[in-house]
Amino acid sequence: xxKKIYELVDKLPKGGxxxxxxxxxxxxxxxxxxNLVGFDHTIKTVTGETDPAMVQAxxxxxxxxxxxxxxxxxxxxxxxxxxxxxxxxxGTAALANRIGQDTFLGFLKNITPKPEKAQTIDLSVKLxxxxxxxxxxxxxxxxxxxxxxxxxxDYSGESIMRMAALVAFDGVIxxxxxxxxxxxxxxxxxxxxxxxKNRTFKGVKDAIPGNDSKGKLxxxxxSFESTKGWMDKFVAEKGITQSGVVDGLSRFIxxxxxxxxxxxxxxxxSVKYYEHTGIQTLARRLxxxxxxxx
Amino acid sequence: xxxxxxxxxxxxxxxxxxxxxxxxxxxxxxxxxxxKDTTGFGKPAAVSKDAQKGGTFNQFFPKGEGDYDLVPxxxxxxxxxxxxxxxxxxxxxxxINDTTSLxxxxxxxxxxxxxxxxxxxxxxGTTATGLLVNGRYQVKVLSRDTxxxxxxxxxxxxxxxxxxxxxxxxxxNKSSDIKQASKLNAPPTxxxxxxxxx
Numbered sequence: 001x002x003k004k005i006y007e008l009v010d011k012l013p014k015g016g017x018x019x020x021x022x023x024x025x026x027x028x029x030x031x032x033x034x035n036l037v038g039f040d041h042t043i044k045t046v047t048g049e050t051d052p053a054m055v056q057a058x059x060x061x062x063x064x065x066x067x068x069x070x071x072x073x074x075x076x077x078x079x080x081x082x083x084x085x086x087x088x089x090x091g092t093a094a095l096a097n098r099i100g101q102d103t104f105l106g107f108l109k110n111i112t113p114k115p116e117k118a119q120t121i122d123l124s125v126k127l128x129x130x131x132x133x134x135x136x137x138x139x140x141x142x143x144x145x146x147x148x149x150x151x152x153x154d155y156s157g158e159s160i161m162r163m164a165a166l167v168a169f170d171g172v173i174x175x176x177x178x179x180x181x182x183x184x185x186x187x188x189x190x191x192x193x194x195x196x197k198n199r200t201f202k203g204v205k206d207a208i209p210g211n212d213s214k215g216k217l218x219x220x221x222x223s224f225e226s227t228k229g230w231m232d233k234f235v236a237e238k239g240i241t242q243s244g245v246v247d248g249l250s251r252f253i254x255x256x257x258x259x260x261x262x263x264x265x266x267x268x269x270s271v272k273y274y275e276h277t278g279i280q281t282l283a284r285r286l287x288x289x290x291x292x293x294x
Numbered sequence: 295x296x297x298x299x300x301x302x303x304x305x306x307x308x309x310x311x312x313x314x315x316x317x318x319x320x321x322x323x324x325x326x327x328x329x330k331d332t333t334g335f336g337k338p339a340a341v342s343k344d345a346q347k348g349g350t351f352n353q354f355f356p357k358g359e360g361d362y363d364l365v366p367x368x369x370x371x372x373x374x375x376x377x378x379x380x381x382x383x384x385x386x387x388x389x390i391n392d393t394t395s396l397x398x399x400x401x402x403x404x405x406x407x408x409x410x411x412x413x414x415x416x417x418x419g420t421t422a423t424g425l426l427v428n429g430r431y432q433v434k435v436l437s438r439d440t441x442x443x444x445x446x447x448x449x450x451x452x453x454x455x456x457x458x459x460x461x462x463x464x465x466x467n468k469s470s471d472i473k474q475a476s477k478l479n480a481p482p483t484x485x486x487x488x489x490x491x492x
Contacts, residue, residue, distance in 0.1 A: 002329075002333045004325075004329055006323065006325045006329075007323070039325070047419075047421060047436070048420065048421045048437065048438070048440075049419045049420065049421060050420075051419055051420075054418075054419045056324065059324075059325055059328075060325065060328040061396070063325055063328050063329060063332060064328065064332045064340045065340045065341075067329070067332040067333050067337070067340070068332070068339055068340035068341065070339065070340075070341075071340055071341065071370065072370075137368075138367060138368045138369065138370075139348060139368060139369035139370045140369060141366030141367055141368055141369040141374070141375075141376075142352060142366035142369070143349070143352045143353075147366045148366075150365055150366065151365060151366045151367060154365045154367070154377065154379070156384070285368065288367070288368070288375065288387060289368055289370070289373060289375065291422065291436060292373070292375055292387060292389035292391060292422075292434050292436060293373060293389075293391045293395075293396055293399060293432075294396070294398075294399055294418070
């Protein structure tokens with residue numbers, strides 16, 4: 001049965017680990033994200049309309065648009081949900097691996113290159129997923145590549161929070177401040193077989209442009225290369241540091257400062273920030289289109 | 295007599311069972327009907343296959359000026375929208391849509407008493423002002439900030455290339471005759487396909 005967009009938005013959690021983790025990033029992107037929950041509430045907030053008949057009409061058109069598979073919204077939802085659950089599996093595997101291996105402190109000394117490689121692919125796949133989902137939701141707006149990039153660069157609200165979380169939780173925490181340089185050089189040294197072994201990639205590979213894993217790897221590398229500058233600038237401008245992110249998280253995850261490796265895996269399993277903010281982005285865009293079309 | 299007595303005993307139990315079962319399933323939602331109507335086999339498409347390509351509308355949007363910047367935000371079949379940003383924050387959304395997919399959207403202009411640049415115009419809700427070109431293309435300006443007034447909306451509506459949009463209708467009519475003839479050969483609508491960034 002098709003997923004109901006209004007139920008997904010109504011059932012978004014108001015609290016819990018994902019919401020707390022995202023709120024801990026507020027200091028880097030102040031006031032951008034207010035965890036909009038509830039379908040009608042989102043309609044009222046996005047459009048400023050309060051008339052019940054108007055709200056109902058907007059909601060009905062938004063649902064109609066979402067339910068038409070050809071419009072791409074369902075594909076975007078699938079992408080946001082899959083990339084989170086697939087990377088969560090990676091976290092579970094990494095954590096189980098560490099716990100089975102050694103004691104709590106012992107595994108910190110035993111950092112193997114394997115998880116870092118997985119993390120590198122994870123970050124690249126999530127970034128590409130964002131670009132592909134953007135196109136499914138918004139089309140390719142404008143008349144030129146410049147227009148398209150301008151549109152991508154105009155992220156705000158939950159979208160900019162998703163990018164902050166990507167950079168902080170999947171970049172800075174597991175790989176350090178120089179994560180983008182590290183990831184780029186690592187991904188350039190990879191072959192298609194490295195991708196094929198990765199769960200996150202396997203989860204969404206059908207949606208990544210490219211005829212085969214080699215082509216998809218090329219697309220991922222190019223996408224990373226062209227957004228690296230944006231990410232570096234974002235990290236520098238917002239002052240995102242490993243200790244800054246960990247400080248925010250340590251308020252609700254005790255003792256996280258000394259166990260970064262564990263923290264990365266923990267975030268991977270418990271924080272579904274792509275799905276959470278992805279549903280919010282989807283709802284916002286559907287509503288914006290619906291109210292304009294009515 | 296016996297069946298009636300049994301029924302008397304059974305009835306409350308059945309009522310309880312029914313209540314219990316409805317309580318188990320999710321509470322009814324005011325959107326359940328539209329969900330039902332738009333899913334499953336044979337449901338109507340959200341966008342008419344005759345709708346104009348969204349990209350066609352780009353040329354008719356106003357350009358940024360002064361503190362105002364226009365950023366393309368959505369482009370789908372029959373629809374294009376831009377954000378109007380002032381000093382970096384969004385104050386309004388500008389859109390054009392083909393009402394072929396949604397005839398009710400065009401119908402509301404039949405009772406319009408106002409005109410903007412000669413086209414029938416209506417205020418919708420408290421945040422939107424629209425006009426209709428050639429009975430088909432709806433142009434709308436929607437406030438996203440309380441500082442952006444109804445007068446601002448009318449002002450920006452006039453900045454669109456409405457004459458150009460009106461000519462599109464003529465061209466579309468002509469080409470639709472050809473399209474009708476070669477409908478079977480028409481390419482299916484594809485989702486945007488990404489090309490590797492240069």
